[in-house]
Amino acid sequence: MLKTIKNIVIISMALFCFIGYSQTETKAKYVFLFIGDGMGASQIYTAEMYLNAKPGEIKVEPLLMNSFPVRTNMTNYSASSYVTTSCAAATAMSTGLKTNNGIIGKSPNQKIDYENISQKAKKAGFKVGILSSVMIDHATPASFYAHQNSRDMYYEISMELPNYNIDYFGGGGFHYPEGENGGQPNSYENAIKKGYTIANSHEEINKLKHGDEKIIAINPDMYPSGEFYWAIDKNEEALTLADFTKKGIEVMDNDKGFFMMVEGGKIDWACHGNDGVTMIHEVLALNEAVRVAYEFYKERPDETLIIVTADHETGSLYPGINYAMNPELLKYQKISVQEFKRKMTDLKNTNPEVSFNTLSDLIQEDFGLGNSEIGLTLDKDELSMLKLAYNAQFKKNNAVDADADYLDKNDVNSIAETAAYILNKKAGISWGSGDHSGTPVPVKVIGKGQEEFSEYFDNTDLPKKIQKLMGI
Structure with a gap:
């Protein structure tokens, strides 16, 4: 009997300690x-x-x-x-x-x-x-x-x-x-x-x-x-x-x-x-x-x-494209695509006859593209992509809304989006979708x-x- 009481006391004390610990445990x-x-x-x-x-x-x-x-x-x-x-x-x-x-x-x-x-x-x-x-x-x-x-x-x-x-x-x-x-x-x-x-x-x-x-x-x-x-x-x-x-x-x-x-x-x-x-x-x-x-x-x-x-x-x-990555090239982009779109819109409003060469200087300034000294020479296909975007935006007067909803899909690839695509590809970044x-x-x-x-x-x-x- 005494042994049973002793066991009950021990179990009770252990249970008391457990309850006390659980109540004070820091959450x-x-x-x-x-x-x-x-x-x-x-x-x-x-x-x-x-x-x-x-x-x-x-x-x-x-x-x-x-x-x-x-x-x-x-x-x-x-x-x-x-x-x-x-x-x-x-x-x-x-x-x-x-x-x-x-x-x-x-x-x-x-x-x-x-x-x-x-x-x-x-x-x-x-x-x-x-x-x-x-x-x-x-x-x-x-x-x-x-x-x-x-x-x-x-x-x-x-x-x-x-x-x-x-x-x-x-x-x-x-x-x-x-x-x-x-x-x-x-x-x-x-x-x-x-x-x-x-x-x-x-x-x-x-x-x-x-x-x-x-x-x-x-x-x-x-x-x-x-x-x-x-x-x-x-x-x-x-x-x-x-x-x-x-x-x-x-x-x-x-x-x-x-x-x-x-x-x-x-x-x-x-x-x-x-x-x-x-x-x-x-x-x-x-x-x-x-x-x-x-x-x-x-x-x-x-x-x-x-x-x-x-x-x-x-x-x-x-x-990674073809086992290659050049992430250091990404550091030459100085501006978001949205803000470069805005820059292009402002340029079109002030100088609608701007030449592609002038535009190329701005692309190089904000994306590094075209600068051979830093490894961002543009090949024939890349130049062609940028010229197509330039013609669509400046010659055909296709509107590009810098503030369009981010989910809106635009059939026109703007100059900004094209420049970002080229830089991403040169750096080794691929996108599967939008x-x-x-x-x-x-x-x-x-x-x-x-x-x-x-x-x-x-x-x-x-x-x-x-x-x-x-x-x-």
């Missing part, structure tokens, strides 16, 4: 989820080659995100296709449930609103931030707060945005704040009525401080359509994704913790346009935002979790609970793993 209090839209393994590796490229030297140093101790892959098919769209992928990544391509935060039959990780984190007492380098009502950020039948319902998404008391929105603006055709209640005014503060100047954003709540911080220096300028174009005054990440930490830091989703949205846009060098600079911009989170992690390594992944890959990019691919995407993790991500998994498992580690 992931601060979670950063970085999503490189369209960023597959090839996009990351190409950026690494670009950074380390020197003539005659083969060397690759990993980006910060690629130095994280846990590195695996994640499947991303949607409920309707093996090739996902951003909204279907982001819905899976925010809710743990699949939906059809084109839908935001709802079931495939559009009848059920899925509860997302932002809503769950808020209910559990965490602060929540949603950041993007594109419009904050775009597919990926919207999937972390909204529920709409179509990703194209931008106005409806923007009107839904303030309904969930999310603490900090940062980055781009709204597509159509007064509706696509105008005349509807203003999205910003709707947010203000629901308690949000709009900060859209350098001064207002700089003044944001620890403890401020319900903030929509919008980059004061961006394209009129609402997305950041391209990183390659070096608009020195413009705030970066890293700046918004740093401000988000400052505003939301608290003892309970926070969940922050940060999207590098223009990686995808550059890949849709097969603009390799511009894509590289967008990957590097995301990596700098990751660096901000990493500095925070170093101060609280036992409480912080950083995940870097993608919703899908875009462009079927593969580096659309999404169905390949699994990379996942890079460091911090509290990192081992939870060590095996190959599906994107619906991502929020479940995060919520488990946060204790939600």
Whole structure:
């Protein structure tokens, strides 16, 4: 009898210790989820080659995100296709449930609103931030707060945005704040009525401080359509994704913790346009935002979790043509395809009779093409391609819209797109398409609970793993 009582006491003490340990065990209090839209393994590796490229030297140093101790892959098919769209992928990544391509935060039959990780984190007492380098009502950020039948319902998404008391929105603006055709209640005014503060100047954003709540911080220096300028174009005054990440930490830091989703949205846009060098600079911009989170992690390594992944890959990019790569040649591109299109439009408006020779000088200045001293001599076929583009744009007066939607398909290959294609090919970059691919995407993790991500998994498992580690 005495022995039985002794055993019961020992078991009870062990159970008490276990319960006590489980209740005091530190969870992931601060979670950063970085999503490189369209960023597959090839996009990351190409950026690494670009950074380390020197003539005659083969060397690759990993980006910060690629130095994280846990590195695996994640499947991303949607409920309707093996090739996902951003909204279907982001819905899976925010809710743990699949939906059809084109839908935001709802079931495939559009009848059920899925509860997302932002809503769950808020209910559990965490602060929540949603950041993007594109419009904050775009597919990926919207999937972390909204529920709409179509990703194209931008106005409806923007009107839904303030309904969930999310603490900090940062980055781009709204597509159509007064509706696509105008005349509807203003999205910003709707947010203000629901308690949000709009900060859209350098001064207002700089003044944001620890403890401020319900903030929509919008980059004061961006394209009129609402997305950041391209990183390659070096608009020195413009705030970066890293700046918004740093401000988000400052505003939301608290003892309970926070969940922050940060999207590098223009990686995808550059890949849709097969603009390799511009894509590289967008990957590097995301990596700098990751660096901000990493500095925070170093101060609280036992409480912080950083995940870097993608919703899908875009462009079927593969580096290497005939076993050759010359990534050092990519460094001669100094401007995005979009901004070179704008330069060509301005030139046509001021000097419609400009000669091809004058144009060639501008191409060499911004892409290096035609400069034999740096290994970018143009052969007969390449010259012919550029002349065809020149004739179409300047002689036949085919319009080229620098600000056309990134998904619009144009039958006319502009001078800018042609120059980028030639430079990519000379450097050894090949594009399989201008659309999404169905390949699994990379996942890079460091911090509290990192081992939870060590095996190959599906994107619906991502929020479940995060919520488990946060204790939600």
